[in-house]
Amino acid sequence: AQSVAQPEDQVNVAEGNPLTVKCTYSVSGNPYLFWYVQYPNRGLQFLLKYITGDNLVKGSYGFEAEFNKSQTSFHLKKPSALVSDSALYFCAVRDITGGGADGLTFGKGTHLIIQP
Amino acid sequence: NAGVTQTPKFQVLKTGQSMTLQCAQDMNHEYMSWYRQDPGMGLRLIHYSVGAGITDQGEVPNGYNVSRSTTEDFPLRLLSAAPSQTSVYFCASSYSRGSGNTIYFGEGSWLTVV
Numbered sequence: 001a002q003s004v005a006q007p008e009d010q011v012n013v014a015e016g017n018p019l020t021v022k023c024t025y026s027v028s029g030n031p032y033l034f035w036y037v038q039y040p041n042r043g044l045q046f047l048l049k050y051i052t053g054d055n056l057v058k059g060s061y062g063f064e065a066e067f068n069k070s071q072t073s074f075h076l077k078k079p080s081a082l083v084s085d086s087a088l089y090f091c092a093v094r095d096i097t098g099g100g101a102d103g104l105t106f107g108k109g110t111h112l113i114i115q116p
Numbered sequence: 117n118a119g120v121t122q123t124p125k126f127q128v129l130k131t132g133q134s135m136t137l138q139c140a141q142d143m144n145h146e147y148m149s150w151y152r153q154d155p156g157m158g159l160r161l162i163h164y165s166v167g168a169g170i171t172d173q174g175e176v177p178n179g180y181n182v183s184r185s186t187t188e189d190f191p192l193r194l195l196s197a198a199p200s201q202t203s204v205y206f207c208a209s210s211y212s213r214g215s216g217n218t219i220y221f222g223e224g225s226w227l228t229v230v
Binding site for chain 2: 004032034036041042043044045046049051090092094102103104106107108109
């Protein structure tokens with residue numbers, strides 16, 4: 001069975017500083033990995049995904065994520081945080097083998113708080 | 117460009133009542149699914165569909181029914197609401213079942229069962 005862990009319930013960063021939101025995963029084969037962001041009372045917005053190829057994936061709003069197969073991690077990063085980045089962030093994995101539900105398995109989410 | 121549209125946004129039900137959460141997508145996506153979001157638990161898959169006329173259970177299907185009569189619509193039915201079904205529900209879709217396809221989410225339906 002696949003799983004995703006987001007070890008931090010909350011991450012606090014000062015505006016202008018770099019930010020990292022951590023994610024580790026467990027799958028039986030090669031993973032498809034995703035990051036989503038959720039603003040209060042809103043749906044999930046897609047940020048970026050890793051399918052194959054370059055380990056550094058660039059996404060929306062200046063975010064990027066680094067895939068590390070040996071550490072089974074897919075950390076979300078941004079060089080300079082904005083107050084408007086404050087939101088709930090979800091890491092998710094999708095079963096590459098197909099079949100079954102083929103849905104996303106989510107981590108529990110990390111609250112990112114950017115302080116002015 | 118509507119994407120995935122869910123209705124209603126907010127709903128309060130009494131225990132034992134039934135209701136249907138509506139979901140429609142205008143992207144001609146084959147794969148549609150329903151998730152529920154509970155605090156500290158992320159999102160969990162309830163039911164999914166890989167095309168019109170085909171549905172199957174996800175991780176937490178008990179208490180919910182679905183049908184897929186058209187490509188566009190994928191309603192979620194609660195036959196007899198229970199307080200444990202108080203949650204935020206998200207409908208989602210992707211182009212096909214292929215694992216690399218991005219799954220797009222609706223804006224959510226906040227359901228309270230009293």
